[in-house]
Amino acid sequence: MAQVGQQAPEWKSVAYVNGEEKVVSSSDYAGKWHVIYWYPLDFTFVCPTEIRGFQELVDDFDDDGVAVIGASTDSFFSHKAWFEDGKTFANKITHPVLADTNHSVSRAFGVLKEDAGIAFRGTVIIDDKGVVRSVVVNDLDAGRSPKETLRTVQALQSGGLCGADWNKGDDFAG
DSSP: OOOTTSBOOOOEEEEEETTEEEEEEGGGGTTSEEEEEEOSOSSOSSHHHHHHHHHHTHHHHHHTTEEEEEEESSOHHHHHHHHTSSSSOSSOOOSOEEEOTTOHHHHHTTOEETTTTEEOEEEEEEOTTSBEEEEEEEOTTOOOOHHHHHHHHHHHHHOSOOOTTOOTTSOOOO
8 A cells, every 4th residue: 555655656557548548657757746536436426526626626736746647447448438428527537547447556556445346535645756745545425625635735845834724825834
């Protein structure tokens, strides 16, 4: 399992990238802050709220030099069918979404619900040195806040002591 303060595991996976099937890997993000968020399944009810939330903030993450990567254990073809069905997502999904069908990435980060073969709602923040800086894992029923993930990245990048509810531009604690 990925541990805060340790090097993130290396990974490689097929992904949905702007409608195309591509292979992406941890080496593609070397030297860059990035967030990987997992969701359980395509064609569900809570998952699209999270995917839309991260997509709406992609530019904000990008402004802070942070790449956003989604992931589930569904296939590329499932992602493509769902993201392009014209019903669930009004806006195009532009950030990569891993199709971790062999569960290797989910397992490496410790977010795989082994008995079901799907991922918990995990979020991992990795810095530009490849070090895991934050790991948050929710059970299947509780969606997460992409805005809180962005706030956490900004706090980690700030270089200061950031109190509860600190926001970019606020004074540091102490």
